[in-house]
Amino acid sequence: MLGSIPDLLRLLAVPVFGWAAYRDIETRRVPNRTWAPLAVLGVVLLLWDTYAVVTGPTSGRLFFVQVAISLGFVAPLAYGFWLIGGFGGADAKAFMLVAVLFPAYPTYYLQTTALPLEPSLVGVFSLTILSNTVLAGVVYPLGVAAGNLVRGRFSWAMFLGKPVAVERLPEEYGRLLEDADGFTRSGLDLDALRMYLQWRGASLSELRAAPDAHRNPDSLPADPNPPGDGSVVTDGGVPASGSPDQFGTAGTADPWGAERFLDDVEGSAYGTDPETLRAGLELLADADEVWVSPGIPFLVPMFVGLVAALVYGDVLYALLSALGLA
Known part of the structure; x- marks a missing residue:
C-alpha cells in the first residue's frame, strides 16, 4: 500500500479505535490516555499537510475549506452532543480527534485501485466517518430485533434490548x-x-x-x-x-x-x-x-464507520446515488 507519509501515519488510528471499541463493549470505559498520542499525531499531521499545501504549486483553497468544516463543524458538533448527554466523554473525544486527524480524504494506492473507493462531493473525510457511523448505528436495533425473534422474545422493547x-x-x-x-x-x-x-x-x-x-x-x-x-x-x-x-x-x-x-x-x-x-x-x-x-457502545459503530470510510468511502452517498437522490 502506497500513499503520502501523513496518510500512512493516519492508519495508526485504526488499531487504537479497534482497541477502544473492544474496551467500550467490555467495560464501557476508555482511559483518557488512549487519545493523547493520537491527538498529538493529528496536530502534527495537520501542520504537515498545511505546510505542504502552502508551499505547493496549487492554491490549496479546497483543503482549507475541508479543514474549516472539519474543525469548525464536526468537532463542535461532537462537543455539543456531549453537553446535552448524547455522547459519552470518550465518544466526544474520539470524534473531535477524528475531526483533527481526517479533515480531508486520504488516498492509498494499491496495485490495481486506490482507496477509498467511493469519494464524496464535499471531500470532508470526518463527515464521511460521521455518516458511516450513523448508518452502522442504525443497523444495531435491527440486529437486536432479529436476535429476539430467533429466541421467541416478543415485547415493545425487542428492538432496543x-x-x-x-x-x-x-x-x-x-x-x-x-x-x-x-x-x-x-x-x-x-x-x-x-x-x-x-x-x-x-x-x-x-x-x-x-x-x-x-x-x-x-x-x-x-x-x-x-x-x-x-x-x-x-x-x-x-x-x-x-x-x-x-x-x-x-x-x-x-x-x-x-x-x-x-x-x-x-x-x-x-x-x-x-x-x-x-x-x-x-x-x-x-x-x-x-x-x-445494553445500549450500543458508540465507539463500536465509530470504528466500523472509520474502517468503512478508509476502504469504501462515503456509504451514505453511495446509497443515495443508488436511489437516484444524489
Missing part, C-alpha cells in the same frame, strides 16, 4: 427498559444501580431478600461507602456497610434513601433522579427477569 435475569444485572451494562408501570425508555441506568449498591454497602440479592427493611431510610449506614463510577465489580465483592444510624426516620418521604444517595453524589448518577432510582428498585425487588437496553 433483551430480557436479563435480575440476579445477573450487577454484571450487565445498560438501562432498564421497564419499571413497575411497564415499558419505559428512561429506566434506571445499571451503572447508577451499582453506585447505589456500593454506596449503601449492600448487594442486590440482599435488597431483594428484605425489600421492606431497605426501603426504610433508617437502614442506611451511618458512614456510606464511596459510590465509585458504576463499573462492574470483577471480584464479586461489595464494600462492607457501615453501622445503621438515624439517617432518616420511618416518616421521612425518602424510600430506599434515594435522595440521600443522590445528595452524596452531588445529585448526579448518569442522569438518575430519585424517582427513577426508586422505580427501578421497586421493580427489581420483585421481578425475576427484566428487559434491559
